[in-house]
Amino acid sequence: MAIEQIWIGTNWKMTKTLSEGLSYNKKIQEFTQSFKNPIKLFIIPPFTSLYKIKEELSNGDILLGSQNMHWEDRGAYTGEISPLMLKEIGIDLIELGHSERRQYFNENDQDINKKVHAALRHQFRPLICVGENKEQKDYRISLEILAQQLKICLYGVKKTQLPNIVIAYEPIWAIGEKGTPAEASYVSHIHDHIRSVLENMYGTSALNVPLLYGGSVNTRNFSSYLENKNVNGLFIGRAAWDTKSFEEILKNIDANFTSYL
Numbered sequence: 001m002a003i004e005q006i007w008i009g010t011n012w013k014m015t016k017t018l019s020e021g022l023s024y025n026k027k028i029q030e031f032t033q034s035f036k037n038p039i040k041l042f043i044i045p046p047f048t049s050l051y052k053i054k055e056e057l058s059n060g061d062i063l064l065g066s067q068n069m070h071w072e073d074r075g076a077y078t079g080e081i082s083p084l085m086l087k088e089i090g091i092d093l094i095e096l097g098h099s100e101r102r103q104y105f106n107e108n109d110q111d112i113n114k115k116v117h118a119a120l121r122h123q124f125r126p127l128i129c130v131g132e133n134k135e136q137k138d139y140r141i142s143l144e145i146l147a148q149q150l151k152i153c154l155y156g157v158k159k160t161q162l163p164n165i166v167i168a169y170e171p172i173w174a175i176g177e178k179g180t181p182a183e184a185s186y187v188s189h190i191h192d193h194i195r196s197v198l199e200n201m202y203g204t205s206a207l208n209v210p211l212l213y214g215g216s217v218n219t220r221n222f223s224s225y226l227e228n229k230n231v232n233g234l235f236i237g238r239a240a241w242d243t244k245s246f247e248e249i250l251k252n253i254d255a256n257f258t259s260y261l
């Protein structure tokens, strides 16, 4: 496997005020300082905290992401945030297509595709979220749904742009308070499928695309997901918002790094 790093990140969603975010940040910067391995750590705070948090992350060890972005550089789009605004702050990655954006704000794969191109145009890393819902899983069409999401979200993306793409598989039925954690074997099966869809689209270049898993990852189950070679990292919500459980997960990954590669 060509990927020698493990990506671990958290989307704060609509939690943490600026002061809460700053104290969270201070804690994670402290305990990650002693890490010996290439863990690609990223945090995705709400927009209102990005500028200040970027100042605090001056050494660049922790990547900073935004939870969304409009595809136009400027214009009459009330309430939206443009690539230029994020560029000036120095954002590294742009989370696109989280299921809550799709579910509550009607985002679809075509919108996400436009945002992916805008992100690439401005040298951000698009972190593209895909995942089936419970009904699609029950009808056993998860593989088809995921292939469709990937093909539309990546439509027109060239092989040369692939090194900037990160994919997160986040089954909707596994996310959040009401979610049911996915079996590690199911996640393995899906990640192998995602890799093969990408290989069909891009050939061997697809082997370098980090594939992250997210959905009710916690201190008890995180290591089981990392066992598959096509799971190159984790995208964690609730269990990472609490610095204690996040520290437990990250320290374990650093200590057992090579076994998870």
Ligand code: PGA
Binding pocket: 011, 170, 174, 175, 176, 177, 179, 214, 215, 216, 217, 235, 236, 237, 238, 239
């Ligand atoms: P969760 O959230 O870990 O709290 O289930 C995951 C996500 O929405 O990315």
